[in-house]
Amino acid sequence: MPELPEVETTRRGLQPHIEGLCIREIIVRNARLRWPIDANINQYCANQPLQHINRRGKYLLLGLPAGHIIIHLGMSGSLRMAHHSEPASLHDHVDIILDNDAAIRLRDPRRFGAVLWQDGDVNQHPLLAKLGPEPLDGDLATVLWQISRCNVPLKNLLMDSHRIVGIGNIYANEALFDARLSPFRKASTLDLAECNQLANSIRHILETAIIAGGSTLRDFVGVNNQPGYFQQTYAVYGRTGLDCPICHQAIVKTKQAQRSTFWCPECQQ
DNA sequence: ACATCTACCTGGAGGC
DNA sequence: TGCCTCCAGGTAGATG
Structure with a gap:
């Protein structure tokens, strides 16, 4: 379940393998992610250099001269480097093929993820424009x-x-x-x-x-x-009934806003 | 304006 | 073994 640390780990993992290379083409095997992938995405991205890979919240931003590819991993998405000839498996929905024959391969079984294109200033994209501040920047x-x-x-x-x-x-x-x-x-x-x-x-x-x-x-x-x-x-997540690492009372699971909350009733009064 | 709920999707776990 | 039900989660958009 990719949250900020997993997305940042992904960014750091991809960076040395992609920056400075050119995108040859983007192969979309299944465009039906959270939002359909733009059928014209190759018109924006093919033969364009990948200048940088940044992160905003849980969004990965691949910087091209004219704009950005925005990738969200949803809850089951992952990216890795593959050789373009490596057979894709069932949930490998997108390959960004680079000019050194490598591919950035998106796998997303539950298809909650997204691959989008934004011209110009990426922060103008509706999904990014209203985001709150980064927790690891500033005060x-x-x-x-x-x-x-x-x-x-x-x-x-x-x-x-x-x-x-x-x-x-x-x-x-x-x-x-x-x-x-x-x-x-x-x-x-x-x-x-x-x-x-x-x-x-x-x-x-x-x-x-x-x-x-x-x-x-x-x-x-x-x-x-x-x-x-x-x-x-984890100290509490997924540890229902197990010992709290501090007080050794049982961790409790409660539904809160349709999501599971794990907490220690003793330590978190 | 603000808070809460619903829908999207599918693999895996558990029950029968 | 096979079928059914439930659960997990991020977030936009709908509803309260």
Whole structure:
């Protein structure tokens, strides 16, 4: 489930293999992702140099002279490098073929992902224009203070990309546990010290996951179908009934806004 | 304006 | 073994 750390790991994994190369063509085997892939995408991208690969929230941005290819991995998407002649499997929907015969291959079984084109300034794209700030850039405690002046539960706040980007269900659960804050608490009740505490936890959780992902970068250029990141180990996520690592009480699972919340009732009052 | 709910999709797990 | 049901999740768009 790609959240910010997995997307950033993907970006770092692809970067040395693609920057400076030319796109020969884009092969779309199945255009039916979250939004249909533009049938004319080759008109924008073929024979164009890949100048850089950036990230905005959970979106990967492939920079071409005239615009950007925007890729979102949804919840089951992964990118890896393959040789263009390597047979594609069932869910390998898109290949971006490069002029050295390599391919950036998108695999996405559940097709919640997206491959889009945006002319000119990529931040003008409707999906990017309204995104909140990056959690790892700037003063996160101040950002949290500013966005927390509202009446939503803390977990919903962290998962709302229009308020802050990059944090999905897994890392929202983990960050709130690390900060010893209840996922059900109303955001507006946080004081500055608690915003600071939560900022430290979010940074710690995300940076630790990125470092863990970095140790697996070699897998981006392999013959297997594994994405370039591994399942991390978590303190609360997916650990219903198991011991809290701090107080050893049982971790509880609750539905919150149609999503599973994992938390320790003792540590996160 | 703001908060919450629904829909999209499919592999895997569990029950019978 | 096979069929059925449920669950996971990001986010736009609809609804309250």
